[in-house]
Amino acid sequence: MLERLFHLKAHGTDLKTEVIAGITTFLTMAYIIVVNPAMLSAAGMDYGAVFAATCLAAAIGSLIMGVFANYPIALAPGMGLNAFFTYTVVGQMGHSWQVALGAVFLSGFLFFLLSIFRIREWIINSIPQSLRMGIAAGIGLFLALIALHNSNIIVANPATLVTLGDVKAPETLLTAAGFVLICALAARRVMGAVMIGIIAITVVGLLLGMVEYRGFVSAPPSLAPTFMQMDLRGALDVGLLSIIFAFLFVDLFDTSGTLLGAAQRGNLLDKDGNLPRLGRALMADSTATMAGAALGTSTTTSYIESTAGIVAGGRTGLTAVVVAVLFILALFFAPLASMVPAFATAPALLYVAALMTSGLARIDWEDITDAAPALVTALGMPLAFSIAHGIALGFIVYVAIKLASGRWHQLNAALLVIAALFVLKFAFLS
Numbered sequence: 001m002l003e004r005l006f007h008l009k010a011h012g013t014d015l016k017t018e019v020i021a022g023i024t025t026f027l028t029m030a031y032i033i034v035v036n037p038a039m040l041s042a043a044g045m046d047y048g049a050v051f052a053a054t055c056l057a058a059a060i061g062s063l064i065m066g067v068f069a070n071y072p073i074a075l076a077p078g079m080g081l082n083a084f085f086t087y088t089v090v091g092q093m094g095h096s097w098q099v100a101l102g103a104v105f106l107s108g109f110l111f112f113l114l115s116i117f118r119i120r121e122w123i124i125n126s127i128p129q130s131l132r133m134g135i136a137a138g139i140g141l142f143l144a145l146i147a148l149h150n151s152n153i154i155v156a157n158p159a160t161l162v163t164l165g166d167v168k169a170p171e172t173l174l175t176a177a178g179f180v181l182i183c184a185l186a187a188r189r190v191m192g193a194v195m196i197g198i199i200a201i202t203v204v205g206l207l208l209g210m211v212e213y214r215g216f217v218s219a220p221p222s223l224a225p226t227f228m229q230m231d232l233r234g235a236l237d238v239g240l241l242s243i244i245f246a247f248l249f250v251d252l253f254d255t256s257g258t259l260l261g262a263a264q265r266g267n268l269l270d271k272d273g274n275l276p277r278l279g280r281a282l283m284a285d286s287t288a289t290m291a292g293a294a295l296g297t298s299t300t301t302s303y304i305e306s307t308a309g310i311v312a313g314g315r316t317g318l319t320a321v322v323v324a325v326l327f328i329l330a331l332f333f334a335p336l337a338s339m340v341p342a343f344a345t346a347p348a349l350l351y352v353a354a355l356m357t358s359g360l361a362r363i364d365w366e367d368i369t370d371a372a373p374a375l376v377t378a379l380g381m382p383l384a385f386s387i388a389h390g391i392a393l394g395f396i397v398y399v400a401i402k403l404a405s406g407r408w409h410q411l412n413a414a415l416l417v418i419a420a421l422f423v424l425k426f427a428f429l430s
Contacts (some may be wrong), residue, residue, distance in 0.1 A: 005067065006318045011315040013314070013315045015318070017315075018316060021072060021309035021310065022325075025320075029303050029306075029323075031198055033055055034348075037050040040082060042091075043085065043086040043090040045226055049223050050296060051221055052221045052222070053292065056223070057295050059327040060288055060291045060324075061288025061300045063320070063321060065285070065288075068284050071263070071268070071281055071317055071320065073262055073303070077297045077299065079349075079352050080139035080250065080254075080356070080387065081301070082298040082299075084142075084387040085097075088386040098234065102233075103235040104230070104293040104298055107289065108290040111285070115286055127253075128370065131394050131398055132253055133362050134394055135253065136359040137356060137357045137360045141379070141381060143352055145385075147350045172343075179346075179350050182194055191308065197348065201347065202340050213339065215335035217333055217336075223296065226295065227294070230293050249391060255282065260275060262304065266310040266315055268315070285301060376394055377391065380393040
């Protein structure tokens with residue numbers, strides 16, 4: 001049955017290799033079952049329900065990717081988009097988390113349509129690499145600001161906006177130690193470096209009396225507080241169109257980049273450099289986003305951590321199926337997840353931020369018409385505390401600079417339309 005479903009021999013792999021690859025991938029991304037509930041609960045959502053939704057959304061997404069698309073790519077609620085959900089859509093803009101879930105569902109539905117009608121290639125090819133890299137870096141800086149704020153390393157100051165917090169506080173010291181530990185383990189290529197760092201700092205906090213022990217295993221938490229609570233009618237409000245677009249836009253590029261990057265690492269591309277069954281992979285991703293919103297979590301997307309499993313030998317969808325099974329088993333460890341404090345998850349956010357900002361190296365800094373808009377995009381997200389506003393500013397500045405410098409031929413219809421829509425949004429809807 002496994003041979004018929006996944007064509008193991010044709011891909012030069014076997015059951016043992018795929019299982020080991022699945023375990024490897026799970027260990028590198030398991031931190032999300034701790035980080036995501038902590039982040040979304042700040043939006044007023046029930047921690048236990050979000051924990052269950054996170055595990056189930058990851059399991060469903062990975063299972064669909066494995067069986068339907070037959071790729072060793074695992075899915076789970078995405079970092080960055082969960083921060084956007086909590087701190088921008090709910091926290092800054094004042095929308096309810098139910099409306100935010102509705103926006104996530106609609107963005108997934110639009111992604112699904114783009115995948116069916118093959119519009120994805122046109123959109124991606126229309127957006128310059130400098131803006132794409134600026135968006136990725138901006139999300140990284142946004143996560144870094146949240147991590148530094150949550151751990152009180154950076155605090156508010158009425159004179160300078162922000163300033164350094166109490167660096168001698170135990171929480172601050174543990175956050176710093178966790179970040180150093182995760183980076184050191186990653187540099188040594190230790191499998192599951194992020195999860196090890198989170199667990200280590202939590203244990204230290206427990207020994208110091210800063211963390212309350214809540215148990216080891218239990219029945220899965222109830223999903224009722226978040227299940228099917230999305231407000232689609234509220235999300236269709238014209239003021240939320242830019243929010244839906246931001247969810248869609250970031251997921252589109254994140255998924256495409258992850259799929260192509262992971263496939264290249266595993267030699268899964270065809271002779272022309274294209275990814276076979278790309279449409280199926282994109283439909284799996286968009287379906288997982290809609291399912292995740294229905295369950296009660298932010299955008300579910302493909303994880304670049306899947307490359308760890310691919311390096312371990314994973315070549316088929318059986319790897320993703322193994323990940324799905326492990327996320328189901330994780331449902332029974334809710335007490336452990338609920339013990340993890342903010343000073344243990346902050347180092348993980350900082351580490352992910354460091355990975356995401358690496359895209360700045362791929363920007364042509366010698367061309368100011370590319371570099372300036374990318375910088376505006378990257379800085380706009382943390383400073384405006386909004387991924388959507390950072391994207392909007394980047395598009396507007398890119399088009400304006402290209403036109404003013406006489407390089408209108410480097411623009412295309414998609415860029416002009418998107419920039420014009422953002423201008424109208426700021427003019428009439430802000």
